[in-house]
Amino acid sequence: MGHDAMTGFFTISLRRFYPHWKLILAVMLLLSGMVQWHRSEAVSLRGGTNPHITWYVKTAQKAVALTFDDGPWKSSTPKILHILTSNHAVATFFVVGQQVVRNPQIVRQEIRDKMEVGNHTYSHINLARHTLREDVADLNKANHVIKEATGITPTLLRTPYGTYNRTVLEAARSAHLHMVMWSWTEDTRDWSNPGVQTIVSRVLSHIQPGDIVLFHDGGSNRQQTIEALPIILKDLRLRGYRFVTVSQLMKMQ
Numbered sequence: 001m002g003h004d005a006m007t008g009f010f011t012i013s014l015r016r017f018y019p020h021w022k023l024i025l026a027v028m029l030l031l032s033g034m035v036q037w038h039r040s041e042a043v044s045l046r047g048g049t050n051p052h053i054t055w056y057v058k059t060a061q062k063a064v065a066l067t068f069d070d071g072p073w074k075s076s077t078p079k080i081l082h083i084l085t086s087n088h089a090v091a092t093f094f095v096v097g098q099q100v101v102r103n104p105q106i107v108r109q110e111i112r113d114k115m116e117v118g119n120h121t122y123s124h125i126n127l128a129r130h131t132l133r134e135d136v137a138d139l140n141k142a143n144h145v146i147k148e149a150t151g152i153t154p155t156l157l158r159t160p161y162g163t164y165n166r167t168v169l170e171a172a173r174s175a176h177l178h179m180v181m182w183s184w185t186e187d188t189r190d191w192s193n194p195g196v197q198t199i200v201s202r203v204l205s206h207i208q209p210g211d212i213v214l215f216h217d218g219g220s221n222r223q224q225t226i227e228a229l230p231i232i233l234k235d236l237r238l239r240g241y242r243f244v245t246v247s248q249l250m251k252m253q
């Protein structure tokens with residue numbers, strides 16, 4: 001009796017949902033196909049063969065490029081500049097246009113201290129989520145305020161959150177910017193304040209000639225970055241490394 005009732009229930013349920021199951025299956029297959037396609041696109045873009053993105057530079061010279069995103073900030077950038085200059089090191093600052101408008105004197109100091117200044121968008125937007133027209137407008141606006149503050153138009157772009165797609169690549173081309181990411185082993189994730197020693201060992205344990213190291217000089221309290229930097233500079237100097245800007249590093253390949 002119970003068994004018959006159960007069978008009846010399932011028959012009715014299956015009859016009721018059967019057409020939907022077909023639809024659901026079709027949608028699932030379609031989605032899985034799209035995911036696969038996206039993955040293969042990501043792999044082909046990340047494969048190191050894309051001439052429009054630099055992750056690191058193949059070089060025999062013992063040189064690395066330190067990079068700082070999200071500045072300039074009054075609370076941290078001048079301290080980082082002081083550490084770099086007193087250690088005779090240069091670095092590349094990927095600045096946010098809005099911050100440049102707030103602190104033009106700091107970005108001018110970066111240039112005076114022989115640092116390179118790159119574009120990190122005007123308003124720190126996720127470029128991959130905007131249209132081509134919006135991306136180009138944002139990148140050009142950032143280029144414009146950097147030029148206004150320093151007299152120099154940047155040639156390099158680092159995208160916020162490290163995201164990109166074909167639209168972003170097209171927007172970068174249109175704004176005459178070359179995209180620079182960072183070496184896979186050289187992401188300090190200093191923005192999460194993991195501790196000075198963690199930042200130091202993340203940089204030092206895998207570093208190789210031609211690497212591009214990712215730090216941040218803004219966003220929140222960067223005290224750990226400020227404390228880790230002199231340790232990193234001294235250790236790498238002892239190992240024979242020199243510190244160059246991303247553009248200088250790209251000429252060493």
Ligand SMILES: [Zn+2]
Nearest residue numbers: 069070160161
């Ligand atoms: Zn950023």
